[in-house]
Amino acid sequence: MGSVTARSGPVGDTGTVPDVTSPGPSDATEPGRRPADRPVGKLDEARCSVRALARGDSVVATAPPAQRWVLVEQPGPWGRDALLQSRIDPDAAARLAHRARAEGVRVLLVRRPDGRAGTAEGRWAYVDSRPGRRGAWWSVRGSDAEVADAPWDGSVGEPRDGLTYLVCSHGGHDACCALRGRPLARGLLEAGADVWECSHLGGDRFAPNVVVLPDGFYYGQVPGDGAELLAAHGKGEVALAYLRGRAGLAPPVQAAQDEARRELGRFGADDLPVRAQSRLTPVGADIELWAVTLVDGECDAVVVVQGRPSVEAARLTCSATHDAHTRVWEVLSISLSGSGQAEARAPHTAG
Numbered sequence: 397m398g399s400v401t402a403r404s405g406p407v408g409d410t411g412t413v414p415d416v417t418s419p420g421p422s423d424a425t426e427p428g429r430r431p432a433d434r435p436v437g438k439l440d441e442a443r444c445s446v447r448a449l450a451r452g453d454s455v456v457a458t459a460p461p462a463q464r465w466v467l468v469e470q471p472g473p474w475g476r477d478a479l480l481q482s483r484i485d486p487d488a489a490a491r492l493a494h495r496a497r498a499e500g501v502r503v504l505l506v507r508r509p510d511g512r513a514g515t516a517e518g519r520w521a522y523v524d525s526r527p528g529r530r531g532a533w534w535s536v537r538g539s540d541a542e543v544a545d546a547p548w549d550g551s552v553g554e555p556r557d558g559l560t561y562l563v564c565s566h567g568g569h570d571a572c573c574a575l576r577g578r579p580l581a582r583g584l585l586e587a588g589a590d591v592w593e594c595s596h597l598g599g600d601r602f603a604p605n606v607v608v609l610p611d612g613f614y615y616g617q618v619p620g621d622g623a624e625l626l627a628a629h630g631k632g633e634v635a636l637a638y639l640r641g642r643a644g645l646a647p648p649v650q651a652a653q654d655e656a657r658r659e660l661g662r663f664g665a666d667d668l669p670v671r672a673q674s675r676l677t678p679v680g681a682d683i684e685l686w687a688v689t690l691v692d693g694e695c696d697a698v699v700v701v702q703g704r705p706s707v708e709a710a711r712l713t714c715s716a717t718h719d720a721h722t723r724v725w726e727v728l729s730i731s732l733s734g735s736g737q738a739e740a741r742a743p744h745t746a747g
Contacts, residue, residue, distance in 0.1 A: 438575070439572070439575050439576070442714075443571065443572050443575075443714055444570065444572055444600055444601040444711060444712060444713050444714045444716070445572040445576060445600070445601050445602065445603045445617075446572075447601070447710065447711070448601035448602065448710075448712075449617070451708070451710065453601060453602070453722070454724075455599070455602050455615075455616035455617055455638065455639070455640045456639070456640065456641065456650065456651055456654050456725065457640075457641050457647040457648070457650040457651040457654070457723075457725045458598075458599050458602070458614070458616070458640045458641060458647075458650075459612075459613075459614040459640045459641030459642055459643050459645065459650055460502070460597075460598050460614070460643060461500075461643070461644055462500055462501065462502040462643060462644070463524065463525045463526050463612060463643050463644035464499075464500065464501045464502070464522070464523065464524050464525070464526070464548065465501065465502045465503070465504060465521075465522075465523040465609065466492070466496065466501055466502070466503045466504070466520065466521070466522055466523075466543065466548060467504050467505075467506045467520060467521040467523065467562075467592070467594070468484065468492075468503065468504070468505050468506065468520045468540075468543055469505075469506055469507065469516055469517065469518060469519040469520060470482050470483060470484055470505040470506070470507065470516075471483075471507045471508075471516050472505075472507055473568070474505055474566060474568050474569075474595055475568050476568050476569050478504075478505045478566060478568065478569070478595035478596065479492060479493055479503055479505060479595070480493065481568070482505060484505075484540050485539070485540040485541065487541070488539070488540035488541045488543065488544050489540070491541075491544040492540075492543060492544045495544060499548065501548060504562065504594045504595050504596075504597075505594065505595040506562065506592040506593065506594045506595075507592065507593050508585075508592060508593070509563070509565070509578065509581035509582050509584075509585050509591060509592070509593050510582070510585060517536055518536050518537045518538075519534055519535070519536055519537075520534070520535055520536075520537050520543050521533060521534045521535070521553065521556075522546075522548050522549070522550060522552070522553060523560075523609045523610050524550060524610060525609065525610050525611060525612030525642075525643055525644065526644070529550070530610045530611070531550055531555055531556075531610055532555065532556045532560060532609060532610045533550050533552060533553030533554065533555050533556070534553050534554055534556055535552055535553035535554070558590060559589075559590065559608055559609065559610075559611065559629055560590045560591070560592065560608075560609045560610075561584055561589050561590065561591040561592070561606055561607075561608055561609075561622075561625075562591075562592050562593075562594040562597070562606065562607045562608075562609065563577045563578075563580050563581040563584065563591060563592070563593055563594065563604060563605070563606050564577050564593075564594055564595070564596060564597040564603065564604065564605040564606075565577035565578045565581060565593035565594070566594070566595045566596045566597075569595070569596045569600070570596075570600035570603070570713050570714050570715065571714055572600055572601070572603040572714060573596070573597075573600060573603045573604070573605065575603075576603040576604040577593065577603060577604040577605070578593065579604075579621075580604040580606070580618055580620075580621065580622050581593050582621075583620065583621025583622050583623075584621065584622045584625075584626065586621070587621065587622070587623065587626055589622070589626055594607075597614070599614075599616055599640065600712070600713045600714065601712055601713065602616025602617050602640065603616070603617075604616075604617070604618050605618075605640075606618055606622070606625065607643070608625075608629060611629075611642075611665055612642050612643035612644065613634060613639065613641075613642055613643075613665070614639075614640040614641055614642070614643060615635065615638045615639055615640055616638060616640045617638055618635075618638050619638075624637070624638075625638065628663070629665070632664055632665050633663040633664055633665060634657070634663055634664075634665055636654070636657055636658065636663060639654065641653075641654070645670065646673065647703065647723065647725060648673065648684075648686035648688055648701040648703060648725065649670055649673055649686075649688050650725075651701050651703075651725035651726075651727060652686075652688035652690060652699035652701050652727060653668050653670075653688075653690060655699065655727035655730065656668055656690055656692075656697050656699055656727075656730055659730050660692060660697065660730075662692065667692075668690040668691065668692060668697065669690065669691050670688065670689070670690060670691075671689040671690065671691050671696060672687075672688075672689040673686060673687070673688045673689070674686065674687050676700075682704060682705060683702065683703070683704045684702070684703045684704075685700065685701070685702055685703075685728075686700070686701045686702075686703070687699070687700055687701075688700075688701060692732070694734055695732045695733065695734040696732070696733050696734045697730055697731070697732055698730070698731050698732075698733060699727055699729070699730050700727070700728045700729045700730075701725055701726070701727055701728065702725070702726045702727075702728055703723050703724065703725050703726075704723070704724055704726075705721040705722075705723065705724070706721045706722045706723070706724050708721075709721045710722075
């Protein structure tokens with residue numbers, strides 16, 4: 397079976413990185429704001445995303461746990477902590493941050509990628525990716541405090557059908573996110589997608605990073621203008637070459653799904669749901685084994701996954717001050733069982 401340590405996607409069609417040196421219109425420095433609030437520089441060899449591509453860091457099994465989001469339209473600029481260092485009312489921002497931590501909700505600031513700061517309408521949304529509760533509900537706020545006080549359960553706002561693409565462009569957190577994310581966001585916009593730039597998604601070294609809502613799929617190292625991503629989701633499938641994982645699933649489950657999709661050719665967004673997962677080694681072991689059972693029609697696919705620390709430690713963000721190890725996941729075996737086993741397709745490597 398395959399390791400998930402050697403996969404990385406190209407940044408552009410030619411493998412080169414764009415030379416983007418100027419900030420977007422919504423990041424203009426204001427009185428009292430530090431120049432560090434806006435991204436500067438180039439994608440040179442020192443950037444974390446350039447180093448990650450050179451090392452061949454895999455994006456697999458790196459989607460974060462939160463399955464609910466609150467999106468707050470705020471054209472910017474954004475400081476390193478976007479929620480607390482933006483034009484959001486400070487008291488409301490502090491309450492939003494506290495409530496989000498308590499409820500396990502991710503708060504993201506969003507803005508349109510075409511720089512229409514003057515047309516911002518004060519929109520905000522509650523988004524839920526949990527099975528059976530999936531949806532997005534949009535409202536227009538009269539004040540920032542309304543977002544902190546509103547119910548986060550889908551009972552407020554107008555439901556929105558279709559997919560929304562959030563592209564991290566948070567240069568105040570990591571320059572790679574702006575330098576790579578903004579061109580991708582503009583490409584998705586030109587293709588007609590419902591796309592927003594957003595604050596920090598995590599995984600800076602995988603820039604450009606995207607989350608597709610309300611399905612909760614995270615992507616990294618998405619190339620070009622995002623055409624492959626749009627084409628896949630337009631067919632109800634995932635763009636497996638750049639898939640980090642699905643929000644809310646544990647890393648071994650994400651790794652198991654990724655490899656099983658490749659071996660079994662299951663690319664549908666909701667293919668291979670999880671039936672069970674069990675740890676086969678003691679908690680806290682450096683090397684851990686998991687058995688993950690995925691539903692494949694009338695069969696079960698039982699996937700054995702191994703996790704271990706990376707051999708090499710590295711700087712994982714542009715601002716990191718020390719090297720760190722990542723968790724590396726490897727699929728050791730996939731076996732089929734169940735009443736439909738005879739009809740199941742033989743495993744193969746997906747292209």
